[in-house]
Amino acid sequence: MRFDNTKCECGHQNAIGTVLCEACGKPQHEEPALDEVLEMRYDGVARKSQKANPSIIDRIWNFFSSVKVAVYLIVITLIGSMFGTIYPQESQFINIDASLYYKQSYGTMGHIYYLLGLSHTYESWWFITLLVMIGASLVICSLDRVLPLYRALHKQKVRKHGQFITRQRIVYQGDIQDSPNTWLDGMSKSLKKRGYKIVRDEDALLAEKNRFSRWGPYINHIGLIIFLLAVLARSIPGWHMEYYDAFPQGQPKEIPGTPFYLQNDHFTVEYYGEEDMPEQFVKEGRVIAKLFETKATLYRCVDKCDELAAEPVLEEVMKHDIRVNEPLEYEGLMVYQFDFDLTPRLVAVKPVLENPQTGEVYGQFELKINRTETHYEVGPYTLELTHKFMDFGLDENGKPTTKSQDPNAPAFIFMIKGPGLPNEGEPYMYFPLQKDKVKFQQDVINGEIANKFDLHVQSMNDVTLSESTSYLNVRKDTAMPFIWIGAAISMIGLIMGFYWQHRRIWLRLDGQQLALGAHTNKNWYGLRNEVARALQAVDIEVDAKSIDRGGSKA
Amino acid sequence: MGKRNKTTQIIILVVILVLGGFAVSSAFKKPEAPKEGSTIPDLPLQQLNGSVVKLGDYKGKALVLNFWGSWCEPCEREMPTLQKGSDEWKAKNVEIVGINYGEDPLVVQNYMKKVNVHFTMLLDQKKKVTEAFGIRPLPTTFFVKPDGKVHAIHIGELTQSQLDKYLQEITGQ
Numbered sequence: 001m002r003f004d005n006t007k008c009e010c011g012h013q014n015a016i017g018t019v020l021c022e023a024c025g026k027p028q029h030e031e032p033a034l035d036e037v038l039e040m041r042y043d044g045v046a047r048k049s050q051k052a053n054p055s056i057i058d059r060i061w062n063f064f065s066s067v068k069v070a071v072y073l074i075v076i077t078l079i080g081s082m083f084g085t086i087y088p089q090e091s092q093f094i095n096i097d098a099s100l101y102y103k104q105s106y107g108t109m110g111h112i113y114y115l116l117g118l119s120h121t122y123e124s125w126w127f128i129t130l131l132v133m134i135g136a137s138l139v140i141c142s143l144d145r146v147l148p149l150y151r152a153l154h155k156q157k158v159r160k161h162g163q164f165i166t167r168q169r170i171v172y173q174g175d176i177q178d179s180p181n182t183w184l185d186g187m188s189k190s191l192k193k194r195g196y197k198i199v200r201d202e203d204a205l206l207a208e209k210n211r212f213s214r215w216g217p218y219i220n221h222i223g224l225i226i227f228l229l230a231v232l233a234r235s236i237p238g239w240h241m242e243y244y245d246a247f248p249q250g251q252p253k254e255i256p257g258t259p260f261y262l263q264n265d266h267f268t269v270e271y272y273g274e275e276d277m278p279e280q281f282v283k284e285g286r287v288i289a290k291l292f293e294t295k296a297t298l299y300r301c302v303d304k305c306d307e308l309a310a311e312p313v314l315e316e317v318m319k320h321d322i323r324v325n326e327p328l329e330y331e332g333l334m335v336y337q338f339d340f341d342l343t344p345r346l347v348a349v350k351p352v353l354e355n356p357q358t359g360e361v362y363g364q365f366e367l368k369i370n371r372t373e374t375h376y377e378v379g380p381y382t383l384e385l386t387h388k389f390m391d392f393g394l395d396e397n398g399k400p401t402t403k404s405q406d407p408n409a410p411a412f413i414f415m416i417k418g419p420g421l422p423n424e425g426e427p428y429m430y431f432p433l434q435k436d437k438v439k440f441q442q443d444v445i446n447g448e449i450a451n452k453f454d455l456h457v458q459s460m461n462d463v464t465l466s467e468s469t470s471y472l473n474v475r476k477d478t479a480m481p482f483i484w485i486g487a488a489i490s491m492i493g494l495i496m497g498f499y500w501q502h503r504r505i506w507l508r509l510d511g512q513q514l515a516l517g518a519h520t521n522k523n524w525y526g527l528r529n530e531v532a533r534a535l536q537a538v539d540i541e542v543d544a545k546s547i548d549r550g551g552s553k554a
Numbered sequence: 555m556g557k558r559n560k561t562t563q564i565i566i567l568v569v570i571l572v573l574g575g576f577a578v579s580s581a582f583k584k585p586e587a588p589k590e591g592s593t594i595p596d597l598p599l600q601q602l603n604g605s606v607v608k609l610g611d612y613k614g615k616a617l618v619l620n621f622w623g624s625w626c627e628p629c630e631r632e633m634p635t636l637q638k639g640s641d642e643w644k645a646k647n648v649e650i651v652g653i654n655y656g657e658d659p660l661v662v663q664n665y666m667k668k669v670n671v672h673f674t675m676l677l678d679q680k681k682k683v684t685e686a687f688g689i690r691p692l693p694t695t696f697f698v699k700p701d702g703k704v705h706a707i708h709i710g711e712l713t714q715s716q717l718d719k720y721l722q723e724i725t726g727q
Contacts, residue, residue: 017669061563063572097690125581132574139566232573234582254680308600308679371679391625397666402625405656 007402010161020044023157025164025506036461037549038167040519042145043152049144064133064140073137077130084121087170091120091242094427135228142221153211158201160506160517168506168517170528172547174540180509190503190537194530203509206503214521216497223490227510230482241476244338250347250468251370252299252314253473260300260333261314267340267470268293292337294322294470300329307485311352311371322472339471346407349432350462353378356454364462367432369407384425388412392431392440409436430455432463503527505534523546589686594619594700597683599676602659609683610702615697615704615723616648618717621689623655624665629693629709633669639672639717646725647700649674654690656681699724 006014013025019039020027024285027038038044049065050059063069087106090098102110117124123487166173169386176183180203187205188198196207234240238257247253247264254261255257270291274282281288320328328335346369353362362379369390376383391403400411410432417425429445431437443450457463501523506517516535520527532544564671588594594611594617609617620636640650654658662675678684678727687696695708697720705724708716 033659057567058559060567123581128578128581129574132570132577136574139570143566196712229573232577235577253649308598308606372658372660384662388658388661395627402661404625405623529630 008489015046015050017046017050018044019046020153020164024159024161025157025168026161027163033165037169038164042149045148047144047148061140061144063145064137067141068193070134070141073130073134074469074486077127077134080119080127080130083118085126087119089120095394106211120296121350124234131228131232133234135225138221138225138228143220146215146218149214153214156199156206157500158199158205158506159508162508162515165506165508165515165517168519169517169524169549170531171514171540171549172514172531172535172540175353175512176509176514177512179421180512183514184509186538187507187534190534194534194535195507196503200242205505207505210500211502213496213500214502215469216493216500218493219496220490220493223486223488223493225486226489227483228488230479230486233460233479233482234492236478239476239478240521241474244471244473246341246469246471247294247296248345248347248469250464251296251385251466254312255333258333259301260317260330261301261312262335262474263297263299264468264470265295265297267295267321267468269340269342271473286344290394292324292340294337296322296335296472298328298333298335304352327475332476332480334477336473336475337470338473341469341471342467343469345466345469346410346432347466348464351430351432351455351457353381353383354454354456356386356451361516367412369410369432372412376414379418381416381421382413383416383428386413386415386427392436400424409433409440409517411436411440414455416449420452428453428455432457434494446458467481503530505531556668571675587686588696588704588707594696594698594703594704595686598687599678599683602663602675602677612649612651612698613702614647614700616646616700618648618649618650618721618722618724619687619696619698621650621655621684621687621696622694622695623692624654624657624661626692630669631640632693632711633671635712635714635717637671637673638714639721641680643725645719646727648721648725651676652677653683655684655689697721697724 006016006018006026006028008024008025008026009019009345010021012021014022014028018028020043022045025044047065051063054062085468087102087110090096093101098114102114102119104110106113113119121127124468144166165171166389176188184200184203188200188207191198191207194209196209199206199208220505241257243256245253247262249267252261252263268291269289272288272290274324276290277286277288281356295424296428298320298410299314300317303310304310305312318328318330322328322335322337324337329338348366350364350366352364354360355362360534362381363377365376365378365383367373367376372385374385376385387400389400389402389407389411391404393401393409395401403409412430412432414428414430415425416428417423426449429442431440431442436442467526501520503518503520505516505518507514516529516531518531528544528548531547532542535542566704584655596608598608599607600606609721610621618636618639620632622633624630636650639648643650652671652673654677655676656679657677658679659677660663662677666672666675687694692707693709693711695712697706697708699705707722708720
């Protein structure tokens with residue numbers, strides 16, 4: 001066990017690790033060069049972490065209280081985040097199987113990248129651990145320094161030890177002509193004019209200004225801590241969401257984890273015409289988009305939201321035209337334009353049932369391609385849907401089948417019942433798309449019944465198409481306001497430290513002999529001029545340069 | 555350094571540990587699709603008659619979940635195999651369940667007639683279960699032990715011998 005006598009000759013009991021006596025400022029450890037500029041960091045007080053016989057908790061505390069450790073942590077985190085930029089991150093894709101994607105796109109290197117978990121660098125346990133450690137370091141580094149510093153600046157002794165004054169960087173020593181009191185009055189007045197707060201103790205004087213700037217770094221740290229906490233809070237369920245999805249026109253789509261549904265009402269893409277573009281671009285045959293716009297409606301589900309088959313009951317919340325940089329915003333939910341696909345898809349048709357011989361129209365009904373109803377009443381007839389094919393085709397046995405789940409060639413078989421038809425009804429096959437009607441020979445398939453009935457749409461008004469699919473990026477970030485608050489506080493802290501300096505001038509008179517020392521945390525040039533001018537006002541002519549002893553210690 | 559300081563230190567370190575632990579642990583519990591060894595989610599599905607079953611209702615039975623679509627040829631080829639497996643293993647506490655990918659009940663009923671199967675079929679019209687299971691190619695078949703843990707995931711068509719082997723494994727028979 002090390003034993004240090006930490007009592008100063010002025011009688012003050014200092015903590016272990018104290019550089020300058022907390023009371024009189026006398027250097028506590030004799031240094032080789034006696035007139036060297038003093039180490040004034042944290043005013044020479046001991047940091048909280050400096051103590052003899054540290055326990056385990058002290059050791060953890062000491063680890064995080066080290067600025068060196070903080071710098072290493074930041075550097076490691078920076079390097080770590082660089083890894084995340086080598087290949088695209090998993091979260092940027094709509095629908096990929098990451099275990100295959102990286103291998104297929106980037107070869108072996110890509111596969112290694114995936115296996116190392118770098119395809120989701122910023123969500124990985126080690127990256128978050130680093131962030132948490134930086135956070136711990138911020139909190140502990142700050143507390144370790146700010147509390148002792150606060151105490152030291154709060155109860156400053158005016159009368160300082162001679163060595164403390166003469167070993168400052170800016171020093172003036174000389175004799176005064178007036179009586180000490182008159183001289184001190186003059187000097188006080190001169191310093192007050194320059195914005196200093198003056199405290200006097202008999203023949204000693206302390207002038208100080210802009211002490212608040214010392215708290216800048218700590219306020220900056222508080223901001224950063226709020227910032228970090230907000231980033232970490234994103235892992236609270238419901239706080240953060242980001243995904244990309246396809247929104248076919250006219251079909252509300254659920255936004256998972258929220259009561260909201262979003263519908264793409266209409267998507268527009270406009271290109272610049274040849275006359276709008278520079279000649280060079282026209283020559284190169286470039287196509288440049290002028291506008292991407294999704295007219296969108298946001299709905300809130302009010303009923304049947306969790307039912308498996310029933311359509312949810314939706315209530316309109318808002319409408320917005322989503323353009324690039326003009327997202328839809330609602331209660332922290334943001335929807336951005338991302339991509340589009342102009343392939344039209346059939347959504348519904350309203351065919352009429354007609355007698356092809358007489359032209360008599362029996363009635364009209366709506367036939368939805370997805371989640372189709374099975375029973376229709378059309379005039380005197382009933383139509384029972386018995387088969388539905390989304391992408392009609394024939395299998396190797398010649399049997400009707402569907403080739404995919406997409407409505408590329410929808411086909412329906414109805415059992416028509418009613419006047420003049422057998423009780424069990426007669427089957428009728430219907431292709432809503434004209435191309436399929438011809439290709440699969442609807443009339444030939446239907447045979448005899450084609451003479452009695454014809455299902456067809458009368459005009460394009462009776463066809464509902466999804467003209468396009470808009471790909472949108474849906475984001476929710478509840479933590480965002482806290483991130484801004486943190487950033488703002490941090491900026492305030494930085495400004496406090498950038499534009500103001502904590503300046504202090506100590507002086508003491510021993511009889512007619514004056515000793516003056518001055519300290520600032522930066523802008524020594526400004527301080528030495530200020531001191532020289534203040535002295536000038538009490539008739540002491542000094543060259544500003546001559547009172548600055550130089551040195552690197554702030 | 556007083557006792558109060560020590561308490562403050564401990565409180566600060568504990569708060570950092572708790573917050574940090576929460577943040578780091580969030581990196582591990584992503585809602586991921588069930589893998590081999592994980593427990594299947596207890597999700598509701600619709601039966602052809604409109605009533606709802608939950609996957610948890612099958613707990614205590616060895617469960618085979620076959621995800622399929624009517625357009626998918628290998629699905630169609632393996633359907634008779636699944637029906638045979640269902641007939642042979644039903645008495646041995648095995649439930650074979652087909653889960654259709656988002657099609658209409660009518661389509662599913664017609665399909666069952668066409669391929670001549672009658673084992674339990676469930677509908678996933680909103681495709682939520684298929685998504686929760688992370689299904690990509692069809693058919694994909696999950697073999698689940700009576701305790702609800704996934705034993706194996708088979709992607710692609712199943713042969714009779716493969717099915718029997720899996721069933722032996724999950725029933726321990």
